[in-house]
Amino acid sequence: MAPTLLGRNKDVVCPKCDFDFTIGASEEVNQESGRLQHRITQATCPNCRYDIDVRDNNVFNGDRILVTKFSYEFADPKRFDVIVFKYPESPNVSYIKRLIGLPGETIKIEQGDVYTRTSNQQPWEIARKTDPDKQQAIQLSVYDNDYRETALHAAGWPLRWTGMEQRDGKEELDGWVDSExxxxxxxxxxxxxxFGADSEEQRWLRYRHIVPTNRDWEDLEAGRPLVQNPVPELVLDFCSYNTTSMGQRNAGSVEDPSRYWVGDLTINFNADIRNAGNTSELVVELNEGVRQYRARFDLQSGQVQIYMLDHFLADSEERLVGTAESTVVAGDTYDIRFSNVDNRLCLWVDDDLVEFDQPLNYEAPGFPGPRERDRVPVGIAARGADIVVSDLLIQRDIYYRANAVPGRFGKPQDVTIQGMGENDSHDLYTNRADPETWWKTYIRNTDDYSLVFEQLADDEYFVMGDNSPRSKDSRLWENDRRAVHRHAIKESSLVGKAFYIFWPHGLPIGNDGKGYAIRYHRDNFNNKTDYPTYTAPFLPQIGRMERIR
Incomplete structure (x- = not known):
């Protein structure tokens, strides 16, 4: 029987914004006996943060996948392959994770990114996917504007996207204020x-990360006044797959509240460029700390140039880093995607990666923390053009947490793992709207917030899960086997490469989309419960039968 790509899970559709997402449900059952121990009652929507009653949602065992067991007989495993292997602590159990570290490498996790090197004399190199399209396939949604919190907006809650202008001398939000x-x-x-075809003035549309809480939704439903002028906050590593509750408390504040600032963002949108003057341009901007990255399109010639601004330097003027030809000119509609992930900038037009005259990789800035502008991290501007933008979607990179099995004084239990790791204080969430205080809380008056895993042997690999906050992977394995490197899996443990999802869980039909129960969970006393294990009939999800990236 093939292993599953996802563990036990539930599909959820938010009743407030219609956003659909998946939550993990493995904790409901005893992993050895399969008996029901608890029941998930709530989940938090990642788009509008409404807490949803999911107690009676169907539960699924996960996707069935094809594993090519012969892949590594003819070629070595590659970084970021999704692999199946025997769990080191229990070889009769198969795990599926993403391969991160290769034989002979030392691994460092710092601020959500992974770095590698093969000797102490070498500089650390960020581990990024060679294929940007593969990177795009694992991006997580921050906010999809097609699924807005409409009920809140009707009551006066501000839209996240709005016209803005920048004023000198104002520190809050780096001087950005609403523009009428x-x-x-x-x-x-x-x-x-x-409508700017007759104007030479650049006009900005910006995303403000104004995130409602379940308290705001409760105020709305109770008829109480909403918070006046809610403020934008940093983009954190919120993970809806984990943000669930077994009890009646708010899911978002119980199981796994987000902690860590994520600066690696991607903006997707549709641009309908209807009219443009001779000096017209479209600008797309991504902020990350002291850096700003801009893609400037000439709407007459189609040429696009990438610029970088570094406010940590004395000279913070725009610096040209790449030029290319694109198809983006006035009189047509385009799907545009601009990403800043793993110290690399990428641009797509109509799903085609734009090739620049030089690589758009860059070195990390001198100051790694967030700034005020990270509360309004994405912008779109135009000059001399009539434009309509829609289908606005902001995504983020996976944030790999620097966690390890704790020992004395907060340090990792294993001497082969060096560093203090990240501060897990709830104050990080509390200070999410104050970048300066957030950063001081994060670093704890030290620069030792990374983890370094000792160099792998010639037959060892390092793996992590895409669901980083909860993944049981190389960072957090037990070591009852007393291995020299608790964080490693041996080459002999590899089963193969996860290749294709050939059978996603079926879609129940009938009975209001829940299907009809044909089998029920049993509790720890072997009593039959009212919670279905399997339902029928169902339809296959042909659209989710796909190659694993």
Whole structure:
């Protein structure tokens, strides 16, 4: 029987914004007996943060996958392959994780990124995916504007996207304030329009990370006044797969509240460029700490140039880092994606990766912490053009947490793992709207917030799960086997490469989409419960039968 790509899970559709997502449900059952121990009652929507009753949602055992067991007979495993292997602590159990570290490498996890080197004399190199399209396949949603918190907006809650202008001398939000001129909303914020063909003034549309809490939803439903002028906050590593509750408390504040700032972002949108003057341009901007990255499109020639601004330097003027030809000119519609992930900038137009005259990789800045502008981290600007933008989607990279099995004084239990790791204080979440205080809390008056895993042997590998906050992987394995490297798996433990999802869980039909129960869970006393294990009939999810990236 093939292993599953996902563990036990539930599909959820938010009743407030219609966003669909998946939550983990493995903790409901005893992993050895399969008996029901608890029942998940709530989950938090990653888009609008509404707490949803999921107690009666169908539960699924996960996707069935094809594993090519012969792959590594003819070629060595590659970094970021999804592999199946025998769990080191229990070889009769198969695990599936993403391969991160290769034989002979030392691994460092720092601020969500992975770095490697093969000797202490070498500099650390960030581990990034060679294929940007493969990187894009594992991005996580931060906010999809097609699924807005409409009920809150109707009661006065601000839209996250709005026209803004920058004022000198104002520190909050790096001087960005709302502007009543320029960009106008269409269809209650579904799209934004600029009539600027006759103007030489650049007008900005910006994303403000204004995130409601379940308390805001409770105030709305109880008829109480909403918070006035809610403030933008940092983008944190919120993971809806884990943000669930077994009890009646708010799921988002119980199981796994987000902690860590994520600066690696991607903006996706559709641009309908209807009219443009001779000096027209479209600008797309991503902020990360002291850096700003801009893609500037000439809407007459189609040329696009990438610029970098580094405010840590004395000279913070725009610096050209790459030039390319694109198809983006006035008179047509384009799907544009601009990403800043793993110290690399990438640009796609209509799903085609734009090739620049030089690599868009860069070295990390001198100051690694967040700034005020990270509360308004994404912007789109235009000059001399009439434009409508829609389908606005912001995504983030996976944030790999620097966690290890703790020992004395907060240090890792294993001497082959060096460093203090990341501060796990709830104050990080509390200070999410104050970048300076957040950073001081994060570093704890030390620069030792990374973890370094000792060099792997010639037959060892390091693996991590994409669900980093909860993944049981190389960082957190037990060591009853008394291995020299608790964080490693041996080459002899490899089963093969996960290749294809050939049978995603079925979609129940009938009975309001729940199907009809044909088998029920049993509790620890072997009593039959009212919680279905399997339902029928169902339809296959042909659209999710796909190659694993």
């Amino acid at each position: 001129t320029g960009w106008q909303t269409i269809s209650d914020g579904a799209a934004y329009q600029l």
